[in-house]
Amino acid sequence: QKEVEQDPGPLSVPEGAIVSLNCTYSNSAFQYFMWYRQYSRKGPELLMYTYSSGNKEDGRFTAQVDKSSKYISLFIRDSQPSDSATYLCAMSELGYSGAGSYQLTFGKGTKLSVIP
Amino acid sequence: GAGVSQSPSNKVTEKGKDVELRCDPISGHTALYWYRQSLGQGLEFLIYFQGNSAPDKSGLPSDRFSAERTGGSVSTLTIQRTQQEDSAVYLCASSLVSGGGETQYFGPGTRLLVL
Numbered sequence: 001q002k003e004v005e006q007d008p009g010p011l012s013v014p015e016g017a018i019v020s021l022n023c024t025y026s027n028s029a030f031q032y033f034m035w036y037r038q039y040s041r042k043g044p045e046l047l048m049y050t051y052s053s054g055n056k057e058d059g060r061f062t063a064q065v066d067k068s069s070k071y072i073s074l075f076i077r078d079s080q081p082s083d084s085a086t087y088l089c090a091m092s093e094l095g096y097s098g099a100g101s102y103q104l105t106f107g108k109g110t111k112l113s114v115i116p
Numbered sequence: 117g118a119g120v121s122q123s124p125s126n127k128v129t130e131k132g133k134d135v136e137l138r139c140d141p142i143s144g145h146t147a148l149y150w151y152r153q154s155l156g157q158g159l160e161f162l163i164y165f166q167g168n169s170a171p172d173k174s175g176l177p178s179d180r181f182s183a184e185r186t187g188g189s190v191s192t193l194t195i196q197r198t199q200q201e202d203s204a205v206y207l208c209a210s211s212l213v214s215g216g217g218e219t220q221y222f223g224p225g226t227r228l229l230v231l
Contacts, residue, residue, distance in 0.1 A: 006158075036222075043120070043207055043222035044159070088159065102211070102218060103149065103175065108158035 003027050006089055006107025015116050019076040023089035023107045026070065030091040030105070033065050035074045038086045038109065047087075048074060079114045086111045118142075120223035122208050128229045129198055137193040137226045141210030148191050149211075149220060150183055154204040162206075165191060166213060198230045 006023045013019055021035075032051055036044035048063040050056045050072075056063045062075040072091075076083055090104040121140045129135050141148050150162040161175040165185040176182075180198075185191040195202055205227050209220040 041224075043224045045222065046219055049219060102147070102213070103161040103164055103172070104159075104220060105161070106159040108156070
């Protein structure tokens with residue numbers, strides 16, 4: 001079992017729909033949770049960032065973390081064709097271990113298409 | 117510069133050749149990461165540099181892979197004796213280390229194809 005599991009999709013929704021993207025993880029040491037958006041042939045760009053459990057809202061995007069279930073979600077309201085991209089969840093552990101780093105562990109990404 | 121830049125954007129090479137990939141991080145960012153993105157594998161951590169500290173090489177898949185960071189800025193990832201399984205997008209990211217969970221900013225990547 002990989003540390004981070006993410007359904008690769010593809011996911012196709014009509015414009016205006018609510019999109020739900022999810023990741024599960026097994027490493028209880030993860031404390032920082034992120035969602036990146038990656039357009040075709042581009043590098044990932046940070047979309048949402050949360051620390052520990054709870055919800056965070058930014059415009060049409062809401063990130064949710066449930067550490068007890070080791071489950072994170074990204075919700076996109078009123079989805080637009082411009083939201084069509086691959087969405088990657090990413091996580092990192094708290095603190096610097098000395099031998100380790102703030103490396104991110106990524107899910108494989110979910111490819112989303114929003115149809116006009 | 118405004119963001120992380122990488123060169124070349126695309127590289128085609130023959131099996132057995134050496135390749136060098138370059139990353140220019142955001143000015144002032146002290147941390148630099150290399151990741152590899154393969155079809156079906158997602159993004160995998162390769163190596164991390166932070167200031168003058170010894171790099172974290174725990175993600176390098178074999179001793180054919182090495183990286184340097186000169187002057188705390190530009191980094192070069194070198195792959196020796198390339199193999200077809202090395203074909204992937206190699207992504208560089210940089211960040212300000214602020215004590216944990218800092219935002220990593222990614223470059224556009226170098227697409228490597230080994231024939």
